[in-house]
Amino acid sequence: MRVKLIQPAMGRRPMDTSLKARMAPCLGLLVIARIVEDAGHDVRIVNGNVEADDPAEPVDLVGVTVTVDVFPAAREIARRYRERGVPVVAGGIFVTSCPEAARGAFDALCIGPAEGHWPRLLRDAAAGRLAPEYRNDPPVRGEDLLAPSYRSADPSRFLYTNVVATSRGCPFACDFCYNSCAAVRGSYAHRTVPDVLAEIRSLGTRHVMFIDDNFIGDPAFARELLEAMRPLRLRWNAAVSANVLDMPDLLDLMRDTGCRSLFVGFESLGEDALRGVHKRQNRASRHEALVEALHSRGIMVNASFVFGLDGDGPDVFRATVDWVVRNRVETVTSHILTPYPGTALHARMEAAGRIVDRDLSHYDTAHVVFRPANMTAEQLYEGYLRVYREIYSLRNIARRLPRSPRQWMPYLLFNLLYRKWGRATEAICRRVGYHRIGTLARLAGYAAR
Numbered sequence: 342m343r344v345k346l347i348q349p350a351m352g353r354r355p356m357d358t359s360l361k362a363r364m365a366p367c368l369g370l371l372v373i374a375r376i377v378e379d380a381g382h383d384v385r386i387v388n389g390n391v392e393a394d395d396p397a398e399p400v401d402l403v404g405v406t407v408t409v410d411v412f413p414a415a416r417e418i419a420r421r422y423r424e425r426g427v428p429v430v431a432g433g434i435f436v437t438s439c440p441e442a443a444r445g446a447f448d449a450l451c452i453g454p455a456e457g458h459w460p461r462l463l464r465d466a467a468a469g470r471l472a473p474e475y476r477n478d479p480p481v482r483g484e485d486l487l488a489p490s491y492r493s494a495d496p497s498r499f500l501y502t503n504v505v506a507t508s509r510g511c512p513f514a515c516d517f518c519y520n521s522c523a524a525v526r527g528s529y530a531h532r533t534v535p536d537v538l539a540e541i542r543s544l545g546t547r548h549v550m551f552i553d554d555n556f557i558g559d560p561a562f563a564r565e566l567l568e569a570m571r572p573l574r575l576r577w578n579a580a581v582s583a584n585v586l587d588m589p590d591l592l593d594l595m596r597d598t599g600c601r602s603l604f605v606g607f608e609s610l611g612e613d614a615l616r617g618v619h620k621r622q623n624r625a626s627r628h629e630a631l632v633e634a635l636h637s638r639g640i641m642v643n644a645s646f647v648f649g650l651d652g653d654g655p656d657v658f659r660a661t662v663d664w665v666v667r668n669r670v671e672t673v674t675s676h677i678l679t680p681y682p683g684t685a686l687h688a689r690m691e692a693a694g695r696i697v698d699r700d701l702s703h704y705d706t707a708h709v710v711f712r713p714a715n716m717t718a719e720q721l722y723e724g725y726l727r728v729y730r731e732i733y734s735l736r737n738i739a740r741r742l743p744r745s746p747r748q749w750m751p752y753l754l755f756n757l758l759y760r761k762w763g764r765a766t767e768a769i770c771r772r773v774g775y776h777r778i779g780t781l782a783r784l785a786g787y788a789a790r
Contacts, residue, residue, distance in 0.1 A: 371489030500779030614652030
């Protein structure tokens with residue numbers, strides 16, 4: 342069979358450039374590509390962020406990966422192919438968390454990790470008898486999770502191809518996160534250490550970006566993996582939950598094995614706001630201690646905040662900017678609270694009649710789609726934009742400069758060339774090549790470390 346896998350183009354948030362969409366290929370589709378290749382079929386990946394799809398191409402089966410914000414686009418892609426008689430299957434986090442919204446728009450739905458059902462799906466498609474839904478029974482185990490295949494990817498179109506996922510899911514189930522969905526909750530699983538090490542070695546680089554939802558979802562596994570990584574002398578980044586503060590030995594191990602920065606979901610400076618979404622692993626009173634614990638080990642901080650929680654008032658934006666600057670937090674990623682369908686937050690807001698915008702393309706954490714509790718929608722949106730403007734002003738970039746000169750280069754590369762002057766960098770990438778610029782940025786970061 343000829344199989345085409347499609348990632349619909351993402352919408353662009355106000356502060357984004359094409360650099361975000363070109364950061365790395367979609368690992369989920371690369372895993373499916375490996376399954377298709379191993380089954381002996383031809384596969385082609387179309388990333389809508391970097392190229393236009395041609396529905397007239399000869400193809401026997403189309404697979405589309407779907408997040409909530411691209412669902413309208415995915416539905417349109419499916420319509421074009423189905424009109425030609427080509428079956429279309431859909432998977433991804435939105436289909437898994439809210440399959441009822443996707444039924445009827447595709448020939449088959451893939452619910453859960455692809456490793457558990459794509460081999461069966463391919464056999465059914467080849468025989469012309471696709472089932473309406475594919476679920477994993479029994480559940481996918483960690484040892485079943487596969488490394489991606491890059492044979493179908495063009496690395497030159499992306500900044501980086503040194504991204505690795507050691508696990509799927511997260512053991513926590515915060516109300517606004519997909520991990521609170523019934524089909525996702527409790528499904529956290531990690532790969533084996535030898536499999537992860539083999540993938541890292543195959544990348545041919547000493548700089549690795551781990552893109553797990555939570556790199557320390559299983560602290561024992563994280564320790565085992567880091568100990569095994571010691572001889573590789575890597576420089577790496579990852580995302581962790583705030584309870585890493587309770588694991589000083591693990592933080593020391595991260596430092597000793599080359600951790601350079603960690604993404605942490607602080608989410609809010611307010612205890613009530615955190616409790617309201619069952620963010621039980623966070624304590625606002627310990628946020629500063631966590632930043633200090635990372636900084637004292639030479640680890641930079643990428644702090645994530647969510648604005649619009651029920652404990653937030655109009656003063657939350659100024660308080661957050663002041664806190665970030667005072668603590669010299671190196672990078673900030675901000676979001677407007679978004680009730681993704683299928684989550685506990687969505688169910689609660691739906692019951693309360695607070696959802697005011699049902700255009701799913703707006704569910705990208707950059708639109709206000711609900712009625713906030715303690716401010717207007719306009720205040721929430723303008724405050725969200727103001728945080729980005731102020732955090733990445735030249736004055737505040739200078740005030741947040743890390744104390745260690747070894748961190749200045751990677752810090753300035755991100756704050757200036759990615760955030761502040763991202764559109765200029767985007768123009769250079771289009772002329773010179775995204776992967777070349779990514780490689781230069783990585784080498785510059787190495788030289789400073």
